[in-house]
Amino acid sequence: MKAVFAGFERQGFSTIRLLRLGLTGSARYQLRQALLATYSELSGRITVLVENYAHAKGSFEFAREHLAALRHAGVGELNEQRYLVVDVGGEDTKISSIDLRDGELFDNAMNSKCSAGTGSLLDSLASMFRIDDIQSAADMAMRAPKAFSLNATCAVFLLEDARFLQAKGVCKSEIMASAVWAIVENMSRTLWKQIAVPDHAVVMLHGQTMKSDPLPLAIADRLQQLCGGRAYCLVPPDPGHRACFGLIATMAGEAAEEPVALPLSRFSGRFFxxxxxxxxxxxxxxxxxxxxxxxxxxxxxxxxxxxxxxxxxxxxxxxxxxxxxxxERVSNDLYGEIWSFIADRLPVSSAADRLVIPRSFAVSEWAMFFAELFLPSGIPVHIDRVTEDDIRRGRACFRIDTCAPHIGAVGQMIRLAEASHGMILAPQIEFLPLRGESLGRTCTINQGGPAVAKSIAQSVVPDCRVHLFHVDLKMRNMEMLAHKLYGKLQQVYDYYGLDVDFAEFSERVRRGMLACGKLRCDAADFAEVSARRIMAAGGDIALVLGREYILNPGVYDSHVGSLLRDKGLGGIPAWLLDADLDPAFNDIYWRNAHQTATIAAAAVRKEVHKVVSHTGLKSLLRDREERAGRLLPLVQVSTFLCGPDSVTNLLIEETVKQRPYLRIQSDAAIKELAHLENRLSTYVRQLVHAGSLRFSGEDEAFDVALLQSFVHQEPLDPVTDVIAFPTLSDNRMLLSVIRGAGFTCIDNYSGHYSLVRAIARGRSVAGDSVCAPLSAVYGDVLSLIEAFRERRAVDPAFAGKKRLLIFNNKGLGPCRQGQYVEIHKLFLYQDGMRPESNGGEERDIVRFLVSYENKGFNAAFPQWVFLRGIQSVVLQGVLHQLWADGMARCYSFEEIGRFDTAFDTLKQELNRMLQRMAPSDAALRRISRYGNMNGIGLFIRYFDYGFHRNDLAPTLRKFRKEWCSRSEPENRLRIHIDGEVYMRTARFEHIYREIVKIAGPGKIAVTYSPLWCFLDYKIAGMMLRARESIRESRDEIARSSDRQFRMKRRFFLRKKQKRLLSLYVVDRALRKILAEPLYRAAGVAMPEPVSAILEKAKLVVSTLRPGGELMPFIGEAVLKLEKGYDLVLNVAPEGCMVSSMGEALSRSIMQACPTSAGKVLPLFTQQGDIPREQLEQVLLAAFGPEFLVQRDSGCS
Incomplete structure (x- = not known):
């Protein structure tokens, strides 16, 4: 402003006559202070306005004129309630929904973390390419004949992608066009989905960047894809100054006064x-x-x-x-007062030998329970709260992004380890108490986070004492819970020199649960009384949905309590409601996410009070929900990179479409609260005007039960059904087996298949919050639906086919992989492909063929098809390793080309053989009659299914002899590819080819853990838990004197022994019958037995929790380092437990092998792409520069 005034002076002016002055933008209040300190006569003449509101007013009249012009032109379907403003600024991007009646802001969202979707990116590119101005850059983009997909979500990475394209010789115009599309794609995935984008709406495009053609056109195109209808976009005059015009429009209604004359030099000459x-x-x-x-x-x-x-x-x-x-406003920080009410009643101690219970993860909610197990013995117990300093300390321990509670728990554990302590408890809670029939799981970070925190803390303070143990709090029988905990806590009692017998311990468990329940009940009583006081004073209450440990005031929750308080709202944390979980959401196996969905759905029906168990809060909420007028405010607090929320939030968004709903996401680092205040102000206005505003989904209430109709539940019919599988690398061998059973299949994998394109297509629907595999599978689903429609129209083989059945897997958690099918069903529902819908047969063509983990994984196929299908998946792993062994023996790129041709021929021959392996009719009759007989039945199936012939072996042996008999080069480097199963399998060949291009042929030998190991891990996990149950049952029988209890436990023990035996038989059949003959014939090493892998994983995480892929990765990495491997690559999608926790534990993995010089390094991806530069950096870190010999030529 001083420069502006000085500019006036240079033009000969000494004074400026002002009637009123308007300020908007982030520095509006500071500038007002500076001006008032200089010009007291401006008092009462300065108007300040939040930028979002200024934009809302800035094009109001243009929007209405545009709507009228469209109506006059005969456009029929128009949204006459709301219009949109998309503002692409230099450093931020906003999308706002505005009421067409009065120009008031209805809903808005703004980027809060990154500038990858903003105009600054185009400025940076123009500068990098030495383009004179942004208009010239835009003109270049407009003339580009094509554009490339840039999948990075960060501005820095987008610029790196641009440099990479430039290095490959891509012209500047195409790079600029690619950047335009990248900006729009980032906005659509990360920003636009935060609000309900209306169909057939007028859209005003703001920002100086809109003065060019490419960006407005790209925005219009992407908006129409997103909303599934027309978007009538208009760039108003002076698009970069519309906020100023909005400010002027706001000021126009203010009282006119005589202008004041201000000497310019008084301000331009000021010194501060x-x-x-x-x-x-x-x-x-x-x-x-x-x-x-x-x-x-x-x-x-x-x-x-x-x-x-x-x-x-x-x-x-x-x-x-x-x-x-x-x-003048009554301050009611009910939200913070509830936290303090509980915190003030938890034990604290500064004793040097204190037993510390960190309030991190789900432990925070149950800290009082654990404390009561030790307080009666006189042990000084300290329950410790995570602080913001812990987050700052923890962040330095992570080289990748992970969720805020994970970071905070690590920083907290380091702080506690450095302080005086006797012992620190690190419970890994697997299941939580609940009301209802949900599975009640915690997430992988909840279970693995304490192990990561312990590992990192011990690397900082080697002699700290952290006791890691796992526990299931879901069981309702307190005596059984005592049995499960008694042995696990003996180490703590031994440290303090105490001998607590089981009877006393059992009583402590009972009292601990009662104490924890009483504390919750007292807090609920306090909340009810305080809430009624607020409401009596004219205020209101709001339910704050979120995990108890997330709603830690000022740490993980973006200060939501303060924001609510400033709006006169008393926040009640929803976990305090202890809700009866809605069985309609039982497919959500995480307790906390299930509770959030339950309350959100109840709020839509105005029936939150019906799911609340606490009498006082039930009465309070009944009174509030039955009150005429404003809806009950509902605010959800989530964190970035929360696995469960990344998938369940999509379901919740669909559930609450009929009412205002506010979600706040935090990474515990963002300090800018003005945007959140704007969003809360807009949300409050939505609540006030909810009766007169139309929300999306208003015409049809969403019923989550409808999603189940997407699951195929009838017998398979080769006449009418077409079978399809997502790719996950080459799936043609599996499809050959299915074809051999008489089914028609769709081939969706070829040498031109692009995982990156599949992920991008899936993300166009799913957004960026979900993991890459979920997006990739849905990208395949969309491609398969498209192919099915095309083939039905032209291919005689598809004549009479009515339904496409797409395979999908359904697990039981704690990983979100088991939720893929649930979200894919939701996406189909949102796309209008609803079974028995009014869209006719063309909208009712898709069902998911679901393979349930708890039902043996078979998706309704005949048994021989199921077994041969598993064998084909094993064969994929064999061929991958055979291909890798052959690649290691090729000493030139010409040899690699010849080898690839021969290998393709091998796969084609194997596919033909797999398609001819159906048992004869006579064999099937024998199996039907004798196949289920004890003992003999197994042998009958083994021979009649043809496994004794080992038909594939000769072909594999022949290829091995022809192409892999040459001895491997000496002193080659050995790399093992592990990590998350989808990404390591799908990217295996690509990674190896890129390594060869970097280091040269013949220098590297690569192994990897194939897809079928995932099934082996699942079986091993079940065996692990069966062994644990057997061991615990024996201890319980020896410990108890109750005859009836001992009888029940003996029965349970025998049941688990039978379970273990059956799992052992299945495991041996998988490895010895289906896998070993193929590996032996191909002459390649089989993957390590999972039992050996898990034993090695215990060296790093003694409890082997969480279940899923993390423990196998850890154990495999330790084994490979012990065997002398030079590098273990952790290939995984960003946000996965194998990436976030596996990377954090990599140092501990290497420390478990002190004699090994090998390294464990990450290779993570968000969009499926693994650029050569990223791989070069990993190889450079592992081997040094002498091995990175760049090759100009490449293999096909």
Missing amino acids: EKKIVECRGAACGDADARCSRTKLSGLDAGGERVSFLLGGCSAVNERGANASANN
């Missing part, structure tokens, strides 16, 4: 002293917060010294600007 100061939670209420602000001080017009603050969060500036108004 500058000093950096700290804000310690002035607005957020967080005493641990430390935000830097700039203090400017000087003399005002009268010679008096004045000072004001610049910078900091907008929330503190809003607070200072509206101090007088806030002083």
Whole structure:
């Protein structure tokens, strides 16, 4: 502003006559302070307006004129309630939904973490390419004949992608066009989905970047894809200044006054002293917060010294600007008071030998229970809260992004390990108590996070004492819970020199649960009384949905309590409601996510009070929900990179489409609160006007039970059904088996298949929050539906085919992989492909053929098809390793080309053989008659299914002899590819080819853990838990004197022994019958037995929790390092437990093999692409520069 005034002076002006002055933008309040300190006569003449509201007013009249023009032109279906504003600024991007009646902001969202979807990217590219101005760059993009897919979600990576394209010789115009599409794609995936985008709406495009053609056109195209209808976009005049016009429109209604004359030199010549100061939670209420602000001080017009603050969060500036108004408002921080009510009743201690229970993850909610197990013995117990300093400390321990509670738990454990302590408890809670029939799981980070925290803390403080154990709190029988815990906590009692017998311990478990329940009940009583006081004073309440440990005021929750308080709302954390879980959401196996979905669905029906168990809160919520007028406010707090929320939020969004709903996502680092305040203000307005505003989904209430109709539940019919599988590398061998059973199949894999394209297609629907495999599978689903429709129209083999059955797997968690099918069903529902819908037969063509983990994985196929199908998956792993062994023996790229041709021929021959392996009719009759007889039945099936012939072996042996008999080169480097099963399988060949291009042929030998190991891991996990149950049952029988109890446990013990025996038989059949003959014939090494892998994993995580892929990765990595491998690559999607926790534990894995020089390094991807530069950096870190010999030529 000083420069503007000085510019006027240079043009000969000495004064400026002002009627009113309007300010918008993030520095509006500070500038007002500076001007008022200089010009007291401006008092009452300055208007400040939040930028979102300024944009809302900025094109209001243009939107209405555009709507009228469209109506006049005969456009029939138009949204006459709301229009959109898409603003692409230099550093932020906004999308707003605005009421066409009065121009008021209805809903809005703004990027909060990254500038990859903003105009600054185009500026940076123009500068990098030395293009004179942004208009010239836009013109170049418009002339480009094509564009490339840039999948990075970060501006830095987008620029790296641009440099990579430039290095490959791609012209600047095509790179600029690619950047335009990348900006729009990032906006659509990360921002636009945060609000309900109306169909057939007018869209105003704001921002200086809209003065070019490419960006507006790309936005219009993508918006129409997103909403599935027309979007009538218009770039208004002066698009970069529409917020200013909106500010002017707002000021126009204010009272006119006589202008005042202001001497320009009084401000342009001002000098301010500058000093950096700290804000310690002035607005957020967080005493641990430390935000830097700039203090400017000087003399005002009268010679008096004045000072004001610049910078900091907008929330503190809003607070200072509206101090007088806030002083008159009753402050009701119910949300924070409830947390304090509980915290004040938890034991704390500063004793040097204290037993510390960290309030991290789900342990936070049950800390009182664990404390009661030790307090009666006089042990000083300290229950410790995560602080913001813990997050700062923990963040330095992670080289990749992970969820905030994971980071905080690590920082907290390091702090506690460095402080005096006797022992630190690290419970891994697998299941939580609940009301209902849900599975009740916690997530993988809840289970694995304590192990990661322990591992990292011990690397910092080697002699710290952290006791890691796993526990199931779901069981309702307190005596059984005592039995499960008694042995696991003896190490703690032994450390303190105590001998607690089982009877006493059992009583402590009972009292601990009662104490925990009483604390929750007392807090609920307190919440009810306080809420009624707030409502009696004219305020209101809001339910805050989120995990108990996330709703830690000022740490993980984006200060939601303070935001609600400032709007006169008392926040009640929803976990306090202890809701009866809705059975309609039983497919959600995580307890906390199931509870959130339950309450959200109940809120839509105005029946939250019906699912609440606490009498007082039930009465309170009944009174509130039956009150005429405003809906009950509902705010969900989630964190970025939360696995369960990334999939279940999509279901919740569909559930609450008929009412206002606010979700806040936090990474525990963002200090800018103004945007959240704007969103909350908009949300409050939505609640007030909910009766007069139309929400999406209003015409048809969503019933989650409808999704089950997408699951095929009838017998398979070769006459009418077409079978399809997602790719996951080459799936043609599996399809050959299915064809051999008489089914028609769709081939969707070829040498031109692109995983990156599949992920991008899936993400266009799913967004960026979900993991890459989920997106890839849905991308395949969309391609298969498209292919089915095309083939039905032209292919005689598809004549009479009515339904496409697409394979999908359904697990039981805790990994989100078991939720893929649930979200894919939701996507089909949202796309209108609803069984028995009004769309006719063409909309009722798809069902999922679901393979259930708890039902043996068979998706209704005949047994021989199921077994041969598994064998074909094993064969995929054999061929991958055979291909890798052959690649290691090729010494030139010409040899690699010849080898690839021969290998393709091998696969074609094997596919033909697999298609001819159906048993004869006579064999099937014998199996039907004798196949289920004890003992003899197994042999009959073995011979009649033809496994004794080992038909594939000769072909494999022949190829091995022809192409892999040459001895391997000496001193070659050995690399093992492991990690998450989908990504390592799908990217195996690509990674190996890129390694060869970097290091040269013949220098590297590669092995990997194939897809079929996932099934082997599942069987091994079941065996592990059966052995644990057997061991625990024996201890329980020996410990108890109750005859009836001992009889029940003996029965349970025999049941588990039979279970273990049957699992052992299945495991041996998988390895010895289906896998070993193929590996032996191909002459390649079989994957390690999972029992050996898990034994090695115990060296790093003694409890082998969480279940799933993390423990096999850890054990495999330890084994390979012990065998002298030079590098273990952790190939995984970002946000997966194998990436987030596997990377954090990599140092501990290497420490478990002190004699090995090998390394464990990450190779993670969000979009499925693994650029050569990323792989080069990994190889450079592992082997040094001498091995990175660049090759200009490449293999096909």
